[in-house]
Amino acid sequence: MSFAGQTKKELTLVEDAPCCQQTEVRAIIAWNGVFHVAESRRVLDVETENVATARRIYTLLKGGFDVHPEVVVRKKMRLKKNNVYAIRVPAIHAEHTLRSLGWTSIPTAGQVGSPPAQRLKSCCRRAYLRGAFLAGGSVNDPGGASYHLEISCNAREQADSVLSLMNQFGLHAKQIRRKNGFVVYLKEGEKIVEFLSIIGAHQALLKFEDVRILKGMRNQVNRLVNCETANMNKTIAAAVRQLEVIQLIDERIGLSTLPAHLREAAELRMRYPEVNLQELSLQSGNRVSKSGLNHRFRKLEEIADGLRGSDGGKLSSRA
Ligand SMILES: [Zn+2]
Known part of the structure; x- marks a missing residue:
């Protein structure tokens, strides 16, 4: 009915x-x-x-x-x-x-x-x-x-x-x-x-409210999931970009030519490719802070940009 x-x-x-x-x-x-x-x-x-x-x-x-x-x-x-x-x-x-x-x-x-x-x-x-x-x-x-x-x-x-x-x-x-x-x-x-x-119609009212509350909860869960997905996507996108940079440097000049603190960041990232900076900092045993890592990855990007620039962009990193 x-x-x-x-x-x-x-x-x-x-x-x-x-x-x-x-x-x-x-x-x-x-x-x-x-x-x-x-x-x-x-x-x-x-x-x-x-x-x-x-x-x-x-x-x-x-x-x-x-x-x-x-x-x-x-x-x-x-x-x-x-x-x-x-x-x-x-x-x-x-x-x-x-x-x-x-x-x-x-x-x-x-x-x-x-x-x-x-x-x-x-x-x-x-x-x-x-x-x-x-x-x-x-x-x-x-x-x-x-x-x-x-x-x-x-x-x-x-x-x-x-x-x-x-x-x-x-x-x-x-x-x-x-x-x-x-x-x-x-x-x-x-x-x-x-x-x-x-x-x-009190029975009908209760049924209506049940469905309405369930719907509201489902919407809220969806919103949270979407939010979480968006954050995850951001983390992954950043990690992918960092890995590309690291790979480019490794191919061109070798990671061993990097200063020790940058090499450490690169190696950490290669070992834990899908985590965010917070977790990466944890994996370093908290020796490097989140903002410290951020700073090091920016440096690595600058180096990669320099390498790309030196060959006129011909061999720019693979997309
Ligand atoms: Zn009456």
């Missing part, structure tokens, strides 16, 4: 006060409720592709409103051919329920739409966001390429209400217009975690 699917499944098990249950149902119907005629009677269908959400709608309607919904399953015609579940209530019962939930005008056909805006108690704000997420929400798997949570809305006022509620919780939500509606979305991992907590 996708992360979004798991999150929704968890949300459908949240237990809530009656005021919050009503608010959640109101949001779900506003998003997904459609009046139409089926088998020559007018009905309200509340549709969802998520089976857990379907069960939630069924339970909330039956428990809170004394209606007896039917469940109708059909295959979606286009795209992935998922199942679509419709929780179906006869129009006459539906209208009664909608009025009790705050709708003042009810369409005869098509999308139910939102009731007039109501001031929500703070407990109910969470329930409203939960309902909107169950009806129109999705969230990327935290292990994926980018963090993204969104709620798609049919109408601007729905998007506005979700945006304003989310931002009352300090979530930095944004809104965009899409071809068939409006989308309110979150892009910051931290804010997605907060949203999951607000709507009561």
Whole structure:
């Protein structure tokens, strides 16, 4: 099951006060409720592709409103051919329920739409966001390429209400217009975690955090490895250059012609070709310091440069 699917499944098990249950149902119907005629009677269908959400709608309607919904399953015609579940209530019962939930005008056909805006108690704000997420929400798997949570809305006022509620919780939500509606979305991992907590998806939240922390650790390890590699490359490049210089001198004039302190540095380098100056100094028994070695290798380079210069660069060191 996708992360979004798991999150929704968890949300459908949240237990809530009656005021919050009503608010959640109101949001779900506003998003997904459609009046139409089926088998020559007018009905309200509340549709969802998520089976857990379907069960939630069924339970909330039956428990809170004394209606007896039917469940109708059909295959979606286009795209992935998922199942679509419709929780179906006869129009006459539906209208009664909608009025009790705050709708003042009810369409005869098509999308139910939102009731007039109501001031929500703070407990109910969470329930409203939960309902909107169950009806129109999705969230990327935290292990994926980018963090993204969104709620798609049919109408601007729905998007506005979700945006304003989310931002009352300090979530930095944004809104965009899409071809068939409006989308309110979150892009910051931290804010997605907060949203999951607000709507009561605590298991999903923990899973999201686990993956996020793991990802953060992996990035940090990669940074350290890259840094280490860069330093190693620098050490190796320096050692290779020193070895080339030593070889050139040896070929042209012989290492034995060098002053003793330079010969010592050259021999040390040949014995320990891949270590840095710090370690090379250690290998000298700390008799020569790191900066002392640095100085000696610079001298050797000068000698090599001189030798290269004397033959016009014809026989310059092999690359
Ligand atoms: Zn409430």
